[in-house]
Amino acid sequence: MPKSYPGFTLERDGPWVYYRNKTVEPFESPTSITLELPMAHLISAQEEIASSCFSHVCKAVFDNKGSDLTTYLKGMDFKSPRDAIKQQLSKSRAIKAFEAELLLQSLGFDTPTTLLTGWRQRLFFKDSFFTLSAALIGYEDLYTVVAQLGKQSTQQKRIFIKQFSSTIARMHRDNIGHGDLRAGNVMCQYSHHWKFSFLDNERTRQYAKLPENIRIKNLVQLNLLLSPVISKTDRQRFFNHYSALCYGRTNKDLLNKVMSKTRKRLQIMLGKKKIGTTDLWL
16 A cells, blocks of 8 residues: 655555655646656656666646756666566655655755655556656855866865765764765755755665664765865865764774775776776875
């Protein structure tokens, strides 16, 4: 039985079952179209965005009763026959990402807001999943922001590093491990202070106690952001502030583990020719 979520209504339209954010006005899809997405007739100006091989994403305009909203539409494919069976018996990747978004927002973290999310079900088989999310306005990804820091003062860069490390430390203190904390999944906005929004949350979850391997994984993922703007001193400054907030001191044992795994990952990336020797900062 589908769950209920505050702020959302569960609706059915032909073979489609979906959650509608109450900020989205109710709509009716053309009855002659049963296999297309239920809101397909309200979406225009689609622009395909690069994504993983198991999903397809496009930027689009969604007509919310005359109000045009910039959105991102994500469809999710099965990764394997086993994955297809798994998503019949447990929560889909779309619903896991949706629930993680609600969790993060409840704890004061920013994520894009889901407008619609659901699945197509024919007989007893779910064969298509989607999420329509409101676009973040005024945000840029971490890669872009870090590149821009090269034009900022040393003090401005230090403020960014401190506020970003504080956010990651708060997430980990709340025992939340992000499923994929690479730079492309962190969006940044400055307005008197830095705000950070987190994308791709299908594997983001809260633990009773954050496992050390998840903590290390997240820190290594951030460490793999390669930029001439970020020096070893900047990375050390990030870790020291993070560690002080999480442990009250610089945790040298954790630092050694993060550095060791970062070094291994860089060597793997070099072997696959994803980076050059000049990118081996460690």
